[in-house]
Amino acid sequence: xxxxxxxxxxxxxxxxxxxxxxxxxxxxxxxxxxxxxxxxxxxxxxxxxxxxxxxxxxxxxxxxxxxxxxxxxxxxxxxxxxxxxxxxxxxxxxxxxxxxxxxxxxxxxxxxxxxxxxxxxxxxxxxxxxxxxxxxxxxxxxxxxxxxxxxxxxxxxxxxxxxxxxxxxxxxxxxxxxxxxxxxxxxxxxxxxxxxxxxxxxxxxxxxxxxxxxxxxxxxxxxxxxxxxxxxxxxxxxxxxxxxxxxxxxxxxxxxxxxxxxxxxxxxxxxxxxxxxxxxxxxxxxxxxxxxxxxxxxxxxxxxxxxxxxxxxxxxxxxxxxxxxxxxxxxxxxxxxxxxxxxxxxxxxxxxxxxxxxxxxxxxxxxxxxxxxxxxxxxxxxxxxxxxxxxxxxxxxxxxxxxxxxxxxxxxxxxxxxxxxxxxxxxxxxxxxxxxxxxxxxxxxxxxxxxxxxxxxxxxxxxxxxxxxxxxxxxxxxxxxxxxxxxxxxxxxxxxxxxxxxxxxxxxxxxxxxxxxxxxxxxxxxxxxxxxxxxxxxxxxxxxxxxxxxxxxxxxxxxxxxxxxxxxxxxxxxxxxxxxxxxxxxxxxxxxxxxxxxxxxxxxxxxxxxxxxxxxxxxxxxxxxxxxxxxxxxxxxxxxxxxxxxxxxxxxxxxxxxxxxxxxxxxxxxxxxxxxxxxxxxxxxxxxxxxxxxxxxxxxxxxxxxxxxxxxxxxxxxxxxxxxxxxxxxxxxxxxxxxxxxxxxxxxxxxxxxxxxxxxxxxxxxxxxxxxxxxxx
Amino acid sequence: xxxxxxxxxxxxxxxxxxxxxxxxxxxxxxxxxxxxxxxxxxxxxxxxxxxxxxxxxxxxxxxxxxxxxxxxxxxxxxxxxxxxxxxxxxxxxxxxxxxxxxxxxxxxxxxxxxxxxxxxxxxxxxxxxxxxxxxxxxxxxxxxxxxxxxxxxxxxxxxxxxxxxxxxxxxxxxxxxxxxxxxxxxxxx
Numbered sequence: 001x002x003x004x005x006x007x008x009x010x011x012x013x014x015x016x017x018x019x020x021x022x023x024x025x026x027x028x029x030x031x032x033x034x035x036x037x038x039x040x041x042x043x044x045x046x047x048x049x050x051x052x053x054x055x056x057x058x059x060x061x062x063x064x065x066x067x068x069x070x071x072x073x074x075x076x077x078x079x080x081x082x083x084x085x086x087x088x089x090x091x092x093x094x095x096x097x098x099x100x101x102x103x104x105x106x107x108x109x110x111x112x113x114x115x116x117x118x119x120x121x122x123x124x125x126x127x128x129x130x131x132x133x134x135x136x137x138x139x140x141x142x143x144x145x146x147x148x149x150x151x152x153x154x155x156x157x158x159x160x161x162x163x164x165x166x167x168x169x170x171x172x173x174x175x176x177x178x179x180x181x182x183x184x185x186x187x188x189x190x191x192x193x194x195x196x197x198x199x200x201x202x203x204x205x206x207x208x209x210x211x212x213x214x215x216x217x218x219x220x221x222x223x224x225x226x227x228x229x230x231x232x233x234x235x236x237x238x239x240x241x242x243x244x245x246x247x248x249x250x251x252x253x254x255x256x257x258x259x260x261x262x263x264x265x266x267x268x269x270x271x272x273x274x275x276x277x278x279x280x281x282x283x284x285x286x287x288x289x290x291x292x293x294x295x296x297x298x299x300x301x302x303x304x305x306x307x308x309x310x311x312x313x314x315x316x317x318x319x320x321x322x323x324x325x326x327x328x329x330x331x332x333x334x335x336x337x338x339x340x341x342x343x344x345x346x347x348x349x350x351x352x353x354x355x356x357x358x359x360x361x362x363x364x365x366x367x368x369x370x371x372x373x374x375x376x377x378x379x380x381x382x383x384x385x386x387x388x389x390x391x392x393x394x395x396x397x398x399x400x401x402x403x404x405x406x407x408x409x410x411x412x413x414x415x416x417x418x419x420x421x422x423x424x425x426x427x428x429x430x431x432x433x434x435x436x437x438x439x440x441x442x443x444x445x446x447x448x449x450x451x452x453x454x455x456x457x458x459x460x461x462x463x464x465x466x467x468x469x470x471x472x473x474x475x476x477x478x479x480x481x482x483x484x485x486x487x488x489x490x491x492x493x494x495x496x497x498x499x500x501x502x503x504x505x506x507x508x509x510x511x512x513x514x515x516x517x518x519x520x521x522x523x524x525x526x527x528x529x530x531x532x533x534x535x536x537x538x539x540x541x542x543x544x545x546x547x548x549x550x551x552x553x554x555x556x557x558x559x560x561x562x563x564x565x566x567x568x569x570x571x572x573x574x575x576x577x578x579x580x581x582x583x584x585x586x587x588x589x590x591x592x593x594x595x596x597x598x599x600x601x602x603x604x605x606x607x608x609x610x611x612x613x614x615x616x617x618x619x620x621x622x623x624x625x626x627x628x629x630x631x632x633x634x635x636x637x638x639x640x641x642x643x644x645x646x647x648x649x650x651x652x653x654x655x656x657x658x659x660x661x662x663x664x665x666x667x668x669x670x671x672x673x674x675x676x677x678x679x680x681x682x683x684x685x686x687x688x689x690x691x692x693x694x695x696x697x698x699x700x701x702x703x704x705x706x707x708x709x710x711x712x713x714x715x716x717x718x719x720x721x722x723x724x725x726x727x728x729x730x731x732x733x734x735x736x737x738x739x740x741x742x743x744x745x746x747x748x749x750x751x752x753x754x755x756x757x758x759x760x761x762x763x764x765x766x767x768x769x770x771x772x773x774x775x776x777x
Numbered sequence: 778x779x780x781x782x783x784x785x786x787x788x789x790x791x792x793x794x795x796x797x798x799x800x801x802x803x804x805x806x807x808x809x810x811x812x813x814x815x816x817x818x819x820x821x822x823x824x825x826x827x828x829x830x831x832x833x834x835x836x837x838x839x840x841x842x843x844x845x846x847x848x849x850x851x852x853x854x855x856x857x858x859x860x861x862x863x864x865x866x867x868x869x870x871x872x873x874x875x876x877x878x879x880x881x882x883x884x885x886x887x888x889x890x891x892x893x894x895x896x897x898x899x900x901x902x903x904x905x906x907x908x909x910x911x912x913x914x915x916x917x918x919x920x921x922x923x924x925x926x927x928x929x930x931x932x933x934x935x936x937x938x939x940x941x942x943x944x945x946x947x948x949x950x951x952x953x954x955x956x957x958x959x960x961x962x963x964x965x966x
Contacts, residue, residue, distance in 0.1 A: 044912065086852075097831075098815070099815050101831040110940050110941035110942050113941075150918075150939065151940045358963070
């Protein structure tokens with residue numbers, strides 16, 4: 001084994017502190033673990049070290065203030081019973097159970113939480129006499145970027161700091177590769193459209209200098225007939241250019257729509273496909289709304305990119321460059337003068353995007369809050385009326401509505417002031433050209449032009465004014481370029497983040513293929529959804545093939561987590577789960593999921609027919625198989641009461657069916673899947689007594705010959721179990737038959753007694769049937 | 778520092794009476810004493826009941842009633858934590874005892890109170906914020922999401938950075954208008 005040390009758990013003490021400790025009889029070199037925290041126990045920032053020696057742990061920091069010794073806390077190993085972390089608000093504590101009291105050994109901010117979570121585990125192993133070592137493997141923190149150390153949102157997340165933005169753009173362009181031909185053609189069209197936009201100004205110049213005011217330009221006056229032909233030709237030319245512009249525009253729009261929507265479609269498909277491969281863990285981190293936004297909105301950015309390229313900022317950037325070049329080519333002096341206000345326009349636009357545009361966020365927020373308030377009030381209108389709180393809700397609504405009014409007014413006032421001001425700035429360039437260019441035209445008209453200099457004609461003046469409009473128009477928008485680019489890259493990066501998120505549940509490269517018999521072993525399984533809170537704390541038990549196991553425990557004791565781990569919705573943090581002696585992480589995911597059928601407390605049905613829901617896991621099921629499964633699950637009879645039987649269309653989440661009916665469909669669905677292991681997770685919790693009875697009958701039939709795990713609050717559901725496992729606070733505390741556990745008079749017996757008391761209260765539905773609940777059972 | 782009483786600690790004794798968890802109990806100075814016990818841990822002695830060791834304090838209404846309705850809780854081994862009772866008003870207690878409770882609260886609530894906002898901008902797709910706090914200047918990144926800047930009372934905000942550290946602005950209206958505007962440009966909700 002390597003002798004390399006951990007950076008985080010074998011920290012070097014500053015020389016001065018080490019010397020102080022040595023002077024006090026503590027040899028820091030003898031510590032097998034040394035970690036530093038950023039807080040002291042008074043809640044202030046201070047570097048405090050935790051040292052674990054053979055026979056004690058201590059915390060140390062430089063003496064000062066009320067501290068005359070470097071040692072802050074010292075606990076002997078023999079006095080400590082347990083070491084744990086406790087979460088505070090914004091930080092946490094490492095605590096030791098000494099002399100029957102949890103002593104706060106040190107405090108840490110959340111930035112150091114992972115380190116001390118690890119430290120607590122090491123110290124706990126040290127206390128229980130298990131071999132402990134620290135090494136480089138302890139420095140690996142999947143929740144921190146390995147490169148820069150920044151906190152990641154979840155294991156395997158992409159570090160936003162380290163993401164290469166240039167690479168993002170390169171990746172976007174790579175995504176466009178299948179459309180290279182179309183993209184090149186699009187760019188040609190974009191350039192052609194810009195070119196065509198410049199032609200009318202040139203034709204106008206010809207019109208003025210050749211036809212309308214030829215003398216001013218030094219041209220010979222045209223005969224009336226000739227002038228008419230020139231006029232016709234130039235107006236015809238203008239018409240032709242406009243028609244051509246329209247044709248190019250139509251082709252450009254259609255092609256952009258084709259390419260943009262296809263690229264977005266590809267992206268959406270990739271993202272969605274990848275999302276379905278990600279583990280349940282990922283969905284705990286992000287709410288469904290966020291993910292929907294990524295799939296629906298962020299992927300649309302690809303279409304936005306193509307649009308910007310053709311009609312938006314990127315096209316405008318080309319236009320500014322081309323027109324700017326032309327302005328200088330026609331008259332560099334006048335161009336320089338005309339562009340004098342350009343920096344002001346740019347500054348004003350930057351001001352707008354930085355200070356005024358964000359006010360629109362408040363309008364969106366106000367509208368969203370107003371919708372939320374309205375939704376809450378209207379959805380809960382019965383409660384509002386029942387408690388006579390109409391006036392209070394009027395006030396609440398007025399508050400939200402007033403926020404919309406005020407935020408909207410604020411934006412409108414600001415924009416109303418800003419727009420006319422910026423409009424004036426835009427016109428300054430034109431005014432300069434009119435004044436200076438006008439003088440030059442007059443000078444030339446009076447024959448005062450410098451010798452050898454080309455005459456400055458009225459046509460040229462009009463051409464320059466036309467180009468100036470084409471220049472200043474997009475200039476204000478171009479200041480958004482970085483803004484748009486940031487938004488685009490961020491949204492695209494968010495999309496790439498999904499694509500780059502490695503599925504946490506990965507199939508073994510060479511999975512073990514076999515048809516399971518259904519033997520299950522949980523071997524010292526430890527797991528937590530959040531880094532600070534272990535939910536399952538070392539559970540071990542086995543289930544023989546075909547055995548029926550009941551799992552009971554209080555809410556939050558970790559029962560459902562065990563099932564989540566068995567189905568590999570999550571992977572264990574420590575320990576093993578075996579099916580027929582094979583680690584489930586070595587099984588093919590499809591094989592594992594085929595082996596484990598789960599009936600959940602809240603059965604989820606999809607919008608569609610009852611038949612399509614029943615065959616969700618097995619599309620090849622025949623009508624006969626579906627009928628048999630539904631019959632076994634006590635679902636057939638109620639299905640047949642619907643006029644369209646199995647072809648009855650049910651709404652979102654099974655709308656139109658009662659809770660018990662939905663549950664029986666989900667049992668039939670699981671049965672049709674034909675798993676070797678069947679799990680019922682509180683399957684009868686949310687149904688009435690009659691439904692419970694029907695479900696229990698179904699459970700007896702469908703579980704025959706299968707390994708069955710039944711998690712239940714209602715102990716009556718467990719009556720067919722061969723063995724009952726009792727979980728409490730993430731630990732297995734009892735197991736045995738009902739009789740064994742009752743005789744033991746432990747937690748199970750207590751739960752049974754509580755439930756017996758409760759069941760003496762006759763339930764309404766039982767009374768309606770003229771019998772007590774006990775009788776019903 | 779208050780010394781531990783001479784009475785034997787009863788927290789390990791299963792026979793010792795425990796607080797009735799079905800009713801809220803207010804702790805008053807005449808029935809309870811807050812002091813430090815073994816290993817400097819916070820202890821609470823309730824008259825005619827027992828000594829509770831390894832106690833921590835938590836606010837019931839940290840926003841609406843700071844310094845009032847402070848719950849004193851102790852960890853009872855592997856089981857769930859048990860509330861000993863609630864102090865209605867810390868000022869009802871002798872200053873030394875109130876200080877111990879306030880220190881315990883200070884340890885539990887590790888929150889930076891923002892006193893000035895220096896700069897708010899974008900960095901790596903996060904909102905980057907430079908501030909002065911009661912613990913000194915700080916720079917941190919938060920995700921631009923509603924749940925990373927949550928309401929604190931009617932006018933305040935709690936910001937939660939990428940490391941889950943908390944930064945509190947007790948009242949936005951108390952900030953200079955330029956700082957408030959800068960802040961609300963990004964945290965507009």
